[in-house]
Amino acid sequence: MTTGSVLLAKAVARLREVGIDDPAPDARILLAHALQVDRSRLTLVLHDEVTPEQATAFERFVDARCNRQPVAQIVGLRAFYGRDFVVTQDVLDPRPDTELIVDLAISQPFASVLDLGTGSGCILLSLLAEMPDAIGIGVDLSDKALEVAERNAAQLDVATRATLMQGSWFDPLEPTKQFDLIVSNPPYITKDEMGALAPEVHDWEPHMALTPGGDGLEAYRRIISRVAEFLVPSGRMLLEIGYEQATDVTALCRAAGFKDVLVHKDLSGKDRVVAASGLDRC
Structure with missing residues (x-):
């Protein structure tokens, strides 16, 4: 036996x-x-x-x-912000550090949210689940990732309030579309850091969602350069960052006209989220 x-x-x-x-x-x-x-x-x-x-x-x-396949991929689920999300090799494995974006987002009211690089949808769909009157859009370049996000939206019963669009950053959006809140956990690992990643990450997670190459800042440059077009005057932006990127991303936000830029640390005490608001449109 x-x-x-x-x-x-x-x-x-x-x-x-x-x-x-x-x-x-x-x-x-x-x-x-x-x-x-x-x-x-x-x-x-x-x-x-x-x-x-x-x-x-x-x-x-x-x-x-x-x-070295991640456990979440083997069982097909990962817990995030108190809910189970479908996970495949086509999306990043949702990480506890990313829950900080959700904490910060729901600390203030919002009616509309845009999630750039939505992946599994863990950020967008958690926000919609926490804010039952809000609506949101998730954008991702990967059609496979969007299929996973669609499954998660249905599973969490928020599909009627979530629109998922394929494309690069703001490109799929109508030029007049604006949001109270814009969030993103973009690829930020540098080209040099990729080789040092654990096999569970390097060998099993989509590289497109991990690194933009080079210094790891290209996604922030592209997002921040256009965010003013899609953010309401009183709107906020929340960006997950690598723990050594706070100075650079903060500088990009200030150069774009954000007057209030704060860096928030994760539970390990590392810089994890840049919050920007008070956009000066002059």
Whole structure:
């Protein structure tokens, strides 16, 4: 008889051998997925007999994790701001640091929001879920990413308030369209930093969403250079940044006419979001 506890112990050992830090949580998530039980109930069923089909599925999941595929991609879901989002290889794996944008956004009222480079839709759709009277548009260059965002919008029951558009930054929008809030987690990893990324990121996440190449600032230049066209006079812009990019992105915002520019730190104490408002249109 094979039990979940036996499979779990073997999996933890395998994952540790290939260099995965703290493998036990990963193994537990994968086992719960294979057994099709809620993670909170896994301990209750660990000593039950596992079917051959469940064991085979779990072995396949562990093989994928040994190949450094992210857990979220294997199980197809990632929790973000208290909700589960569909995740595939076509989108970035939503990260806890990005939740800071949602915190800052909902700290003030808004009726309309634009999310540039929406990916899975985790920012846009979380904002619409938190603000039930708001509407929003998500733009992404990847049609595959937009398919994922569409699934998430339906799953979160906000599809009627979310419009998803394919294109580069502001290009798909009507010239007269304006928003109370513009948010973005654009690609910002420098060309030199790409080689140092963990295999889970470098080998499995879309490079288009990770880096613009060069100094990592090109996306900010393009967004900030046109933001005045699409932001209402009292509007705000929130940009996720790399932890060493605050000075450069802040300078770009001030040069574009934003009078109030603040840098907010994540839970690790690193610069993570630039908030800009008070746009001077003179």
